């Protein structure tokens with residue numbers, strides 16, 4: 001459907017549920033010129049939600065982000081109704097009610113009778129199988145998922161989800177509507193967590209496991225994931241924002257739906273926090289203390305102003321060595337095949353301990369954690385093999401300090417912090433593609449536009465090298481002896497060299 005056809009065909013959009021998501025979806029449709037009918041079991045709360053939206057838009061107009069005329073037209077297009085019978089003229093209905101299978105099934109049973117057989121019927125569920133909701137309908141081919149992200153008017157991603165019996169024609173039309181609303185639609189098969197909530201589990205699960213293992217504090221991990229790796233928010237700050245109970249519930253649902261696959265195993269730490277009612281921002285105490293004026297712990301950066309007497313960088317710039325290329329120290333920079341600072345080799349971790357790497361290297365080893373962009377990163381996370389003495393450590397830290405970077409040091413541990421988390425995310429993204437949940441292109445779009453990752457995970461794996469991703473995961477698998485770290489066949493395939501023709 002082109003834009004012109006859509007303008008003619010998509011006149012009335014029905015939204016059921018006037019909560020956080022429902023009112024956001026109303027705003028999107030009304031801003032793009034559709035008439036919206038809004039129904040909620042609680043009519044007063046629907047009217048209140050429209051009033052609050054009006055207030056929000058007025059504030060935007062005051063700041064000059066939108067015209068007063070647009071505010072009036074948007075609000076005038078939204079009509080709160082007290083009966084689903086008003087949905088008979090809808091071209092598209094999006095349901096955003098309570099997350100309950102039976103209540104959603106009942107609703108769609110009614111909607112398929114009230115609406116025309118050509119009307120599109122979509123659910124915004126974040127965790128229930130589309131196939132299961134559709135199973136209650138006379139014509140299950142009509143239902144699909146249209147999963148918006150919060151806040152719906154701001155977040156670009158919409159997962160368009162196919163149930164087992166969904167008519168592909170509806171999916172095409174749904175994608176066209178999303179594009180018309182300037183969203184980024186991706187196509188997913190109905191499966192636990194769909195794309196984003198499945199792949200992103202590792203962003204919480206792996207840092208929680210590291211904390212459980214006592215490898216680092218939650219604030220050290222958050223600092224590494226933001227300042228060193230390049231994510232917008234650290235996993236622990238993000239869990240506090242989402243709500244520990246909500247995050248724990250999604251983790252449990254996905255784990256159960258995946259038949260207890262160890263990759264999705266929820267964390268005991270979260271279970272304990274839910275029991276203690278320390279649920280994050282909403283209870284003012286989660287990993288962080290959110291009471292007004294509360295002081296939270298901060299990481300200890302290591303700073304040294306020692307002079308270092310040698311810096312060698314590889315002649316051919318690698319992904320890891322790129323950060324050294326513009327750095328000149330007293331013009332004393334040698335070209336070689338490794339990064340060497342004062343007799344110590346600096347390497348990107350590959351999932352082995354620094355002491356294992358040093359055992360096969362000719363010199364002491366400092367392992368560096370992963371970053372999406374080493375040149376831009378503010379902080380660098382390191383660990384050392386036992387032979388690295390204080391003299392060398394001081395010089396390595398000084399070298400990074402002089403490059404304008406803060407330094408954090410962790411104990412010698414496999415894959416450090418960012419690398420361990422990112423390879424687990426890549427493994428999950430790859431496995432979603434391997435299992436037919438979505439395409440490689442869509443999994444990358446999903447993580448960029450649904451959760452604001454700095455890069456698509458598979459595109460980044462390509463940059464880093466599939467071989468490096470594969471060996472890191474295999475080293476983690478061997479170290480922990482836990483199937484949680486088993487390599488997706490998708491990566492195994494890409495990491496094998498093909499015969500040159």
Ligand SMILES: NC(=O)c1ccc[n+]([C@@H]2O[C@H](COP(=O)([O-])OP(=O)(O)OC[C@H]3O[C@@H](n4cnc5c(N)ncnc54)[C@H](O)[C@@H]3O)[C@@H](O)[C@H]2O)c1
Pocket residue numbers: 016017018019020021022039040041042045095096097098099100103107124125126127147148149150
């Ligand atoms: N909140 C999020 O971040 C988010 C993100 C994506 C998807 N979702 C999904 O969107 C849906 C709505 O979530 P929300 O956060 O907006 O919930 P919410 O609790 O803010 O709002 C739900 C609204 O639905 C109404 N409602 C309940 N049962 C109803 C019924 N039978 N008929 C009509 N109205 C009914 C309630 O009165 C309430 O106003 C859920 O399926 C949720 O999983 C939520």
